[in-house]
Structure formats: structure tokens, C-alpha cells
Amino acid sequence: MIRLQNVSVTYPGGVEALRGVDLSVGEGEFVVIVGLSGAGKSTLLRVLNGLVPATSGSVIVDGTEVVGASAATLRRVRSRIGMIFQTFNLVHRTTVVNNVLMGRLSRVSPWRSTLGLWPAGDREAAMVALERVGIVEKAYVRASDLSGGQQQRVGIARALAQEPSLMLADEPVASLDPVTSRQVMGDLRRINEELGITTVVNLHFLDLAREYAQRLIGLRDGVLIYDGDIAKVDDDTFQEIYGRAITADDLLAVGEEPASPNGD
Amino acid sequence: MTTSASAWPTRPQIRVRTYGITLALVAFTVFAARKVGFSPSTFWEVWSNPLWEKFWPIPWEWVLDGDNVIKPLIETFQIAVLSTIVGCSLALPISFAMSPLTTPNQPTYLVSRAVMNVVRAVPDLFWAKLLVTAIGIGAFAGTWALSVFSLAIMVKLFSETIDNADSGPLEAARAAGGRHTPVVRTGVFPGVFPAYVSYALYVFELNIRASVVLGLVGAGGIGRVLEAQRQFFKFDRILGILVLIFVVVWVVDHVSVALRKRLV
Numbered sequence: 001m002i003r004l005q006n007v008s009v010t011y012p013g014g015v016e017a018l019r020g021v022d023l024s025v026g027e028g029e030f031v032v033i034v035g036l037s038g039a040g041k042s043t044l045l046r047v048l049n050g051l052v053p054a055t056s057g058s059v060i061v062d063g064t065e066v067v068g069a070s071a072a073t074l075r076r077v078r079s080r081i082g083m084i085f086q087t088f089n090l091v092h093r094t095t096v097v098n099n100v101l102m103g104r105l106s107r108v109s110p111w112r113s114t115l116g117l118w119p120a121g122d123r124e125a126a127m128v129a130l131e132r133v134g135i136v137e138k139a140y141v142r143a144s145d146l147s148g149g150q151q152q153r154v155g156i157a158r159a160l161a162q163e164p165s166l167m168l169a170d171e172p173v174a175s176l177d178p179v180t181s182r183q184v185m186g187d188l189r190r191i192n193e194e195l196g197i198t199t200v201v202n203l204h205f206l207d208l209a210r211e212y213a214q215r216l217i218g219l220r221d222g223v224l225i226y227d228g229d230i231a232k233v234d235d236d237t238f239q240e241i242y243g244r245a246i247t248a249d250d251l252l253a254v255g256e257e258p259a260s261p262n263g264d
Numbered sequence: 265m266t267t268s269a270s271a272w273p274t275r276p277q278i279r280v281r282t283y284g285i286t287l288a289l290v291a292f293t294v295f296a297a298r299k300v301g302f303s304p305s306t307f308w309e310v311w312s313n314p315l316w317e318k319f320w321p322i323p324w325e326w327v328l329d330g331d332n333v334i335k336p337l338i339e340t341f342q343i344a345v346l347s348t349i350v351g352c353s354l355a356l357p358i359s360f361a362m363s364p365l366t367t368p369n370q371p372t373y374l375v376s377r378a379v380m381n382v383v384r385a386v387p388d389l390f391w392a393k394l395l396v397t398a399i400g401i402g403a404f405a406g407t408w409a410l411s412v413f414s415l416a417i418m419v420k421l422f423s424e425t426i427d428n429a430d431s432g433p434l435e436a437a438r439a440a441g442g443r444h445t446p447v448v449r450t451g452v453f454p455g456v457f458p459a460y461v462s463y464a465l466y467v468f469e470l471n472i473r474a475s476v477v478l479g480l481v482g483a484g485g486i487g488r489v490l491e492a493q494r495q496f497f498k499f500d501r502i503l504g505i506l507v508l509i510f511v512v513v514w515v516v517d518h519v520s521v522a523l524r525k526r527l528v
Contacts, residue, residue, distance in 0.1 A: 049439055079441035089432035094454040102433075102450050105442030113446040155436075162440055 001027050001166060001198045002048060007057035007067075009043050009222075017043035019222040020057070028196045030189065032203050032213035032230075036242055040222040041202040045168045048200070049081045050074045062165060079106030082159025082197075084188075086171035088151045092144035096135070096154050099143050100126040103161030129160040133187055149180035156187055167191070169201040173208070178252050181205075185212050205252040206238050318499040327504035333489060337508060340485030343406045343478075344471035350407070351414025352464045359419050363426035365434065366448045380419050388413040392478045406483030410475055414467045421466075425459045426452065458527045465520040472516050476509055 002025040009018040017040045025031055033041050046052035047059055050066045059066040064077050082103070090099050104122040105113055112118065118126075130136040133153040138146060143154060152172060159167060169188060173181035185201075189212055192199045203209045209216060209230075216233050218226030218241035226233075226241055238246050297303065327333050358376055360366045367373040386394075392409035399405050429452050437451035479487015486509060493501045 051435065051439060075441045075443065077441075078439055081439070081441075083436065083439040085432065085436065087432055089436040091433045091451065091454045092430075093458065098450070098454070102437050102442070103440050105437060105440050105446050105450065108446075110443045110446050113442070114449045116449075158436065158440070 001025050001029070001062065002200075003058075003060040004047070005058040007047060007054050007059055009040075009047060009052060010055045017052075017222050018047065018054075021222075021224045023217065023224060023227065025198060025200065027198055028192070029198055030192045030212070030214045031200045031217060032209045032215070033200065033217045033219060034203055034206065034209050034238070034241055035219035037204065039219040041219055042170050043222075044219065045083075045170050045200065045202060048166070048168060049078050049083060075106060079162060080165050082162050082164035082167045084152070084155050084159055084167070084169040084172045086174045088148075088155045088175070090143040090151055090154055090158075092142070094143060095140050096130065096143055096146070097123070097126050097139040099154050100129055100157045100161050103129065103158040106162070125163070126157070126161050129157040130154075132160055132191070133157045147180075148176050149183060152176060152180075152184050153187065156184070156191070160191065164197060167197050167199045169199065171202050171204065174204065181208065181252060188212075205250065206246060207251045207253060315499070318497070319503040320500060322504040322507070323500055324504065326501060327508065333486070333505050333508055336479075336484075336486045336489045337512065339403050340475045340479065340487070341472070341512065343403055343410060343475045343483075343485050344468060347407050347410030347414055347475075348464060348468040348471050350411040352418050352460075352467060354411075354415050355418035355422060356460070358415070359423040359426055360448055360452075362419065362423040365429060365431060366426055366452055368444050380416065383412060384416045384420070388416075388474065389477070389481060392481050392483045396482045401482040401484070403484030406475060406478045406485060409478055409483055410471050413474060414471060417470065418463055418467055421463045422456070422460055425456050425463075429456050462524045462527045465524050469513075469517055469520050472513055 002023070004021055004023040007018055007021045007023075008016070010016050021040075021044065033044060035041050043052055047054050048061055048066070050059075050069065054067045057067065061077055062080055064073065066074070066077055069077065091102075101113075101118055101122065104118065104125060108118060108122055127136055127139060130139055133156050135146075135150055135153050135157070138150065138154075143151065146154065152175075155172075167188070172188065173184050176184060185208060188199060188201065191197055201212070210233065213230045216226065216228060216230050216237075217224060218237070220241055220243060226237055235246060238250075242250070358380065361368065361372050361376040362380065364373065367376075388409065391412050392406065395405040395408045399408070433455070434447065434451040437447040442450070475483075475485050476487045476490070479485040479489070480491045482488065486505065490502060490505055493499075493505070
């Protein structure tokens with residue numbers, strides 16, 4: 001599904017966000033990436049759909065090379081990749097269903113979407129996507145009138161409307177309260193299991209990572225320093241990724257028993 | 265200089281400069297007033313001029329007789345409406361091309377900026393004179409001149425609004441694999457549309473007033489009547505015309521302000 005070879009990203013200005021990352025993710029996996037802010041998590045996700053171009057290396061998604069791809073190729077690759085954002089990135093002044101329809105952009109002719117004349121089939125697909133995240137009754141409500149959790153569900157529906165084979169979630173719960181966070185993570189997990197969509201999620205709460213991930217990837221200063229089954233992850237692993245002792249701030253710690261508080 | 269106070273940061277010294285700037289502004293105002301011979305006494309001299317007595321009484325039967333004032337006033341209104349529509353329609357795509365956030369590519373960005381800078385550099389009265397010379401005296405020239413004027417203002421206001429638009433939805437639309445125009449249309453346009461309508465109404469207000477002025481140089485409408493009456497020293501009629509213009513401007517301003525309040 002995903003194969004990264006020796007991928008590096010240097011931003012204009014000289015910041016090295018990723019350094020020589022090798023990674024492969026198989027069909028249907030649920031992968032969580034953890035690391036401190038600035039460790040390169042967001043960059044890693046954006047390299048996958050070409051929103052951030054890799055400076056060097058090779059990024060192959062679904063059999064297509066993304067690095068150096070033409071605009072048309074990039075659009076084709078992106079059409080198969082759903083993306084969810086920390087701040088939801090909804091258009092606040094329009095309806096929920098119009099936001100979800102953005103997920104159909106790659107399938108609808110440019111003039112139709114520009115004029116807002118969405119074909120009936122695409123409107124239906126948008127409603128089905130909303131149904132899947134349980135807020136279809138909000139379809140004609142303005143996006144700004146929804147709560148944070150509902151807005152993120154619209155974000156998920158927008159990604160689902162693409163009928164993607166890969167789902168990228170960039171800190172999807174960082175702007176949400178603990179209870180809503182678990183609901184949204186649950187949605188992502190359910191979608192992964194029911195639809196078999198490969199999912200890559202950035203998180204900074206370690207207990208959430210432990211609870212939802214199948215496989216954990218640790219980034220530190222742009223270097224991939226951990227990659228393994230979640231069952232084998234212990235507090236020492238997290239300390240190594242974070243480069244310091246784990247504190248209460250690193251945990252969401254609500255609901256079930258918090259991931260073994262490490263006493264030191 | 266006792267205890268810990270010595271460790272506090274010193275307050276930044278901005279006072280001297282502030283006084284300096286204020287003093288310079290006052291000095292310049294006095295200098296400019298001397299240079300152009302302005303003084304409060306000249307103001308009173310103007311008011312005691314016998315010319316003012318010729319403004320009274322207003323010959324209402326002439327002023328309200330359809331062809332004299334009402335018809336040209338309607339023409340002024342039509343010029344304002346038409347030029348607002350033409351100018352603002354042209355401004356829509358140009359504004360998106362001129363904003364770094366939404367421009368399709370660098371050449372389009374640079375060319376549209378350069379062209380609009382040239383258009384703005386030419387004063388609107390000069391545009392009117394130029395067009396009157398080119399296409400003849402009348403409302404047609406006035407409409408064109410005001411369209412250019414509307415375009416210049418609208419592009420300035422609206423492109424700056426686009427610059428400050430939320431880039432989040434734009435990123436989401438791009439990530440979904442859309443082409444440039446639909447991405448901008450769905451990701452940015454709904455957020456800035458209310459501002460667009462609000463500016464268009466504001467431009468219309470300006471156009472109503474500007475179309476009176478443009479009439480003075482032969483671009484049709486009520487301004488032409490105003491100029492003709494001035495040449496024949498019919499100051500009582502002029503006052504009547506000004507009263508009617510005042511009524512129109514007042515009504516348009518109030519309707520426009522009321523509409524704009526509901527938009528933002």
C-alpha cells in the first residue's frame with residue numbers, strides 16, 4: 001500500500017523535517033505515528049499525498065510514485081487518499097453536505113463542481129458518507145453550527161466520500177475533549193475494520209495510541225526510531241521516542257484505566 | 265535602583281519619536297495652510313459672498329418636471345447599477361488570480377498584479393475623459409469609466425480578503441484531488457462570498473456619487489444637467505437638483521448599510 005524509501009524533506013529555510021525515513025504499510029493496517037510536536041509527523045503524512053513534496057527518496061502509494069509526479073498523477077493519487085485534519089478544515093459558511101461534496105471533487109467535472117451542479121449520484125454518495133458517521137440528519141445545517149466532535153465527523157465523511165483506499169488523519173482529536181476524542185478514534189477504527197481502508201493516524205496522546213493502534217511508529221527529530229507491534233510497546237519505548245520521561249500531559253487519561261502511569 | 269527592580273527590563277523609549285512625529289505633522293499643517301493662503305477668515309469671506317442668495321427659492325415646478333432632472337437622475341442610477349455589475353463581475357476572477365493563496369500559477373499572479381496597478385494608477389476622472397474622447401459624450405462612456413473604477417476598488421478590497429482567508433479548507437480540497445478552479449470555488453469562495461457582496465454594495469454607493477461627478481466631464485447622467493445649469497448661473501435650480509441627489513444618495517446608503525449589516 002505504502003512504501004517509503006530513504007525519504008527526506010528539507011523545508012525552504014533549511015529545517016529538516018524528515019531524514020532518511022524507510023517505511024512500508026500493508027493493505028488494511030491501522031498505524032499510529034507518535035512523536036513530539038516538530039518531530040515530523042505532519043510532514044510524513046503530507047509526503048504521502050504530495051501536499052509536501054519529498055526533497056529526496058521515493059514514496060510509492062498504491063503502486064504510484066508520488067515524488068516528482070505530474071499534477072494529473074498527483075490528483076489521481078490524492079483522489080484515493082482521504083485526509084482528516086486537526087482543525088477539521090471545514091468551510092464554516094456552508095452546509096455540511098456541501099463540505100462532504102468536496103470529497104467528490106476528483107470525480108465530478110470541473111465546471112459542474114464550480115457551478116455547484118453536483119450530479120445526483122455524488123450527492124447520494126455524500127449522504128451515504130454522512131450516514132456512516134451518524135450525522136446524516138445534519139446534512140443541511142451550516143458547518144459552523146456543529147460541535148467540535150460533529151465537525152470532525154463531517155471531516156471524516158468528506159474523506160469517506162472519496163471512497164478512499166488510504167486514510168490519513170493528522171492529529172484528528174487534538175482539538176477535542178477526551179470523550180469526543182474516543183468517539184472519533186472509534187469511528188476511525190470502525191471504518192478501518194468495516195471498509196478495510198488502510199489508516200495512518202498521527203497522535204500525541206500515548207494512551208490513545210496504545211488503545212487504538214495495531215502498529216506503532218515513533219518519530220524523533222525527523223528520524224524513524226521505532227516501528228513495531230503495539231503489543232510489544234512499553235513505557236521505555238515511549239520514553240525513547242520522546243527523549244524524556246512520560247508526564248501526565250502525554251496522556252488523555254479519561255474513560256478506561258490510563259496507560260500504566262510511570263512512576264519514576 | 266533598589267531590590268529586584270534593577271533586574272526589570274527598561275521601558276522601551278518611544279516617547280521622543282512620538283512627540284517628534286506629532287510636532288512634524290503640526291508644523292507641516294501650518295506650513296501648508298500658509299502656502300495655499302488658507303485661514304479661517306477666508307472661510308467667512310466665502311460665506312458672505314452674495315452668490316449664495318441666488319440659490320433661493322428652489323423652482324420646484326422646473327426641478328420636478330420629468331425631463332429636466334428626474335430622467336437624467338434615473339440615468340445616473342442606471343450607470344451606477346450597470347457599472348457596479350460589470351466592474352464587480354470582472355473583479356471576481358482577477359481577485360482570485362491576484363491573491364498568492366488562490367492564484368493558479370506565478371505568471372498569472374504577476375501579470376494580473378501589474379495590470380491592476382496600472383489601472384489603479386489612472387485617476388477615475390481621467391478614465392472618464394479618456395473614454396468620452398474615445399467613444400463620445402454620453403452615458404455609455406460614463407458606464408465604462410465607472411466600470412473600470414469599480415473594478416479597481418473591488419479588486420483591491422476583495423483580493424486582500426482572499427489573502428486572509430482560511431487556508432485549511434483549501435488544503436482539504438487539494439488533498440481530495442480536485443483541480444484548481446473547483447478547489448478554490450469549494451474551499452475558499454463560500455468563506456469570502458459575503459464579503460464580496462458587501463464590497464459590491466459599498467462600490468455601488470461610491471458609484472452613485474461618482475456618477476454625478478463623471479457627468480460633469482460629459483459622461484452622461486445628472487452631472488451633465490448640473491454642469492449646464494452652472495454655466496447659465498441657474499443656482500436655484502442647482503440647489504433643487506442637489507436636494508434630489510441628496511435624497512437618492514441617502515436612500516441608497518441606508519439600504520446598502522442595512523443589507524451589509526445582515527451579511528457580516
